[in-house]
Amino acid sequence: xxxxxxxxxxxxxxxxxxxxxxxxxxxxxxxxxxxxxxxxxxxxxxxxxxxxxxxxxxxxxxxxxxxxxxxxxxxxxxxxxxxxxxxxxxxxxxxxxxxxxxxxxxxxxxxxxxxxxxxxxxxxxxxxxxxxxxxxxxxxxxxxxxxxxxxxxxxxxxxxxxxxxxxxxxxxxxxxxxxxxxxxxxxxxxxxxxxxxxxxxxxxxxxxxxxxxxxxxxxxxxxxxxxxxxxxxx
Numbered sequence: 001x002x003x004x005x006x007x008x009x010x011x012x013x014x015x016x017x018x019x020x021x022x023x024x025x026x027x028x029x030x031x032x033x034x035x036x037x038x039x040x041x042x043x044x045x046x047x048x049x050x051x052x053x054x055x056x057x058x059x060x061x062x063x064x065x066x067x068x069x070x071x072x073x074x075x076x077x078x079x080x081x082x083x084x085x086x087x088x089x090x091x092x093x094x095x096x097x098x099x100x101x102x103x104x105x106x107x108x109x110x111x112x113x114x115x116x117x118x119x120x121x122x123x124x125x126x127x128x129x130x131x132x133x134x135x136x137x138x139x140x141x142x143x144x145x146x147x148x149x150x151x152x153x154x155x156x157x158x159x160x161x162x163x164x165x166x167x168x169x170x171x172x173x174x175x176x177x178x179x180x181x182x183x184x185x186x187x188x189x190x191x192x193x194x195x196x197x198x199x200x201x202x203x204x205x206x207x208x209x210x211x212x213x214x215x216x217x218x219x220x221x222x223x224x225x226x227x228x229x230x231x232x233x234x
Contacts (some may be wrong), residue, residue, distance in 0.1 A: 002089060002105070004080075010112035012080055014089060019054060019106045019124075028109040028120055031058060048125060055125035056106060061085060061118070061185065074116040083110050085119040088184050091161070092123075098159055101152070101180040126182075128175045133168025133211055140219040143227045145177055150231025152179050153204075157197045160189045166200050167207035201232070 005013040005023035015023045031049065047058045061084055062073050080086055085108045095102045103123035110119045132149075135141065149171065156163065163170070164186040172180040190196065205225060212218040 002093065012110040014086065014105075014108040014110070016104070016106050019052070023107075026107055028107065028122070031122075032060065032120065051106065051122060054106070055127055057103065057123050057125045059121045059123070059183075061120065073118045074113060075119070077112055077115055077117045080110060083117060083119055084185055085110060085121050087188065088121065091184050091187055091189065094189065095156075095159075095161065095184075100156065100159070100161075101178065102184070103180070103182055126172050126174065126180050129172040129178075129180065131169035132171035132173050132179075133207065135173055136168070136208075136211070136219045137215055138219075141173075141224075142177075143224070145173070145179075146224050146227035147231035147234070148177075149179055150228040151234060152181070152231075153201070153228075154232045154234075156181065157192070157200070160192050161187070162190050162196055163187045163200055166204045168204070168211055169207075201229075 001016060001018065002014050003017055003023070005015065007013060007024070013023050013026060013028070015026065020026055031051070049056055049058060060073065061075070063071055063075070075084060077083075089105050089108055092102055092105050096104065103126060105121065105123050107122045108120060110117055132141075153166070163181060163184065165183060166181070170181060170183045172182055174180075208220045208225070212220050
C-alpha cells in the first residue's frame with residue numbers, strides 16, 4: 001500500500017500509511033544528513049536508524065560502472081512511475097501480497113533536478129539478521145539451511161520474480177535461520193524463462209566463489225552449493 005505526497009514542485013514523497021501518519025512531518029533530507037554525520041551501522045549503501053521508533057533502513061540510489069565517475073546519483077527523468085525507487089516499491093508490494101520474505105517499504109523520496117532526479121528508499125529493518133555472505137566468514141551453516149535457501153530462490157522464480165543482483169550479501173539470515181532476500185533495485189516480474197533463472201543462479205554462485213577466494217577458511221564448499229541446488233530443484 002502506498003500514497004503519494006508532493007510537498008513542492010519536482011519533489012515526491014511515496015509513503016506507507018501503515019507507518020507514516022503525516023507525510024508533512026517526514027523530512028528525509030534531515031534523515032539523510034543525520035546519517036551522513038553519524039556513526040550508524042553501514043551495510044554498503046544502506047544505513048540503519050529508527051524512524052518514529054521503528055527500526056528502519058535508509059538507502060540512497062547510486063549509479064554504478066564508469067558513469068558513476070561523472071554522475072554518482074542522478075537518473076534521467078521520464079516520469080514518476082518510471083523512477084527506480086517507484087518500480088522497486090511496486091515490486092516489494094507485489095511480493096508482500098505473495099507472502100514472500102522481503103523488506104516492507106516505509107517511505108521514498110524522488111527529487112527532480114531539471115532533466116534528472118535523485119532518490120531514496122526507507123524500508124523496515126529485518127531484525128536480528130545479517131548478510132548470509134558475512135555469516136559464512138565466521139561459521140558454517142547446516143546443510144538444511146542451504147536446501148531451504150534453494151527452495152526459497154525457486155519460489156521467487158516460480159512467481160516470475162527476477163532479482164537483478166542476487167549475491168551472497170543480498171540474502172539475510174536471522175538468528176532463527178529465517179531467510180530473506182533484499183535489494184530489488186532494477187529487479188522485476190517477467191515471463192518465466194530457464195535462461196534468466198540460470199543467470200540469477202550462476203551470479204549467486206560466482207559471488208560465493210569470489211568471497212571464498214579472498215577469505216581463507218570461508219565456510220562454503222561445492223557440497224553446500226549442491227545442497228542449495230537440491231533445494232532449488234525439489
